[in-house]
Amino acid sequence: MSADNTKAVLETRNLSVRYGKVEALRATNLRLCAGQIVTVIGPNGAGKSSLLNAIMGALPTNGQAEGAVLYEDHDVSHHAIELRLGKGLALVPEKRELFTTMSVEDNLVLGAYRRRKAGWSYRDGLERIYSIFPRLKERRHQLAGTMSGGERQMVAIGRALMSDPKVLMLDEPSLGLAPRVMAEVFHVISHLRDSGVATLLIEQNSRAALQVSDYGYVLEVGDVTLEGPAADLAKNPKVIEAYLGAKH
Numbered sequence: 001m002s003a004d005n006t007k008a009v010l011e012t013r014n015l016s017v018r019y020g021k022v023e024a025l026r027a028t029n030l031r032l033c034a035g036q037i038v039t040v041i042g043p044n045g046a047g048k049s050s051l052l053n054a055i056m057g058a059l060p061t062n063g064q065a066e067g068a069v070l071y072e073d074h075d076v077s078h079h080a081i082e083l084r085l086g087k088g089l090a091l092v093p094e095k096r097e098l099f100t101t102m103s104v105e106d107n108l109v110l111g112a113y114r115r116r117k118a119g120w121s122y123r124d125g126l127e128r129i130y131s132i133f134p135r136l137k138e139r140r141h142q143l144a145g146t147m148s149g150g151e152r153q154m155v156a157i158g159r160a161l162m163s164d165p166k167v168l169m170l171d172e173p174s175l176g177l178a179p180r181v182m183a184e185v186f187h188v189i190s191h192l193r194d195s196g197v198a199t200l201l202i203e204q205n206s207r208a209a210l211q212v213s214d215y216g217y218v219l220e221v222g223d224v225t226l227e228g229p230a231a232d233l234a235k236n237p238k239v240i241e242a243y244l245g246a247k248h
């Protein structure tokens with residue numbers, strides 16, 4: 001599927017990020033459609049986290065974004081993070097940022113604090129998350145800080161899904177996970193597509209990311225240097241050499 005022939009749920013127009021004199025992201029144009037998985041691959045320091053944080057309105061205090069973030073055709077660039085969350089954007093940050101001394105279930109419930117849909121109960125939300133991640137149901141009373149790395153990632157994704165987002169952004173979801181757990185996380189990501197969630201995925205594991213994605217962007221030192229259907233990028237000699245070769 002091309003990123004161009006369907007209506008975008010999320011679009012960035014000339015989105016740039018700077019931290020004082022450091023230019024982390026330059027005039028980036030990216031599109032994401034409903035039910036699509038789009039990945040951004042690139043080396044350390046390329047500006048990938050800055051991109052997601054700028055879309056969410058969650059840049060650190062010394063960070064400044066320019067350009068536009070369009071969500072369902074509305075410019076949300078000047079909206080606070082809570083408003084973006086309430087509209088349907090959600091971010092699972094690289095560090096997961098769980099409340100470690102609270103139970104798994106309480107962490108999940110906190111994810112629904114901006115949810116306003118009439119007739120919705122957080123029990124329904126929890127049941128949905130538990131059907132996606134049955135292990136979290138078994139462990140719902142366990143303190144989040146005592147969960148394994150993979151389980152914590154599941155809690156972090158589950159918490160983001162509790163806000164019923166239309167756009168889910170994942171920053172390095174496979175970081176630090178054993179291959180088997182990583183495969184489980186990627187399996188869940190590809191299943192979310194079926195429920196209409198659009199996913200913007202940032203990954204160091206380029207091979208796995210391109211395998212589950214419809215479309216991809218290569219970001220290098222703040223610039224998009226390549227983009228295209230994920231299957232084409234996976235065959236591109238430059239991508240193979242830089243990101244998919246034996247050393248990766």
Ligand SMILES: Nc1ncnc2c1ncn2[C@@H]1O[C@H](COP(=O)(O)OP(=O)(O)OP(=O)(O)O)[C@@H](O)[C@H]1O
Pocket residue numbers: 019022023024042043044045046047048049050051060062063
């Ligand atoms: N708060 C900050 N203050 C100053 N510079 C920053 C800040 N955050 C990031 N940077 C710089 O901006 C550039 C892009 O960083 P960013 O974290 O967005 O890249 P990344 O592609 O996500 O990297 P990684 O894969 O290592 O997480 C880097 O040069 C980084 O050092």
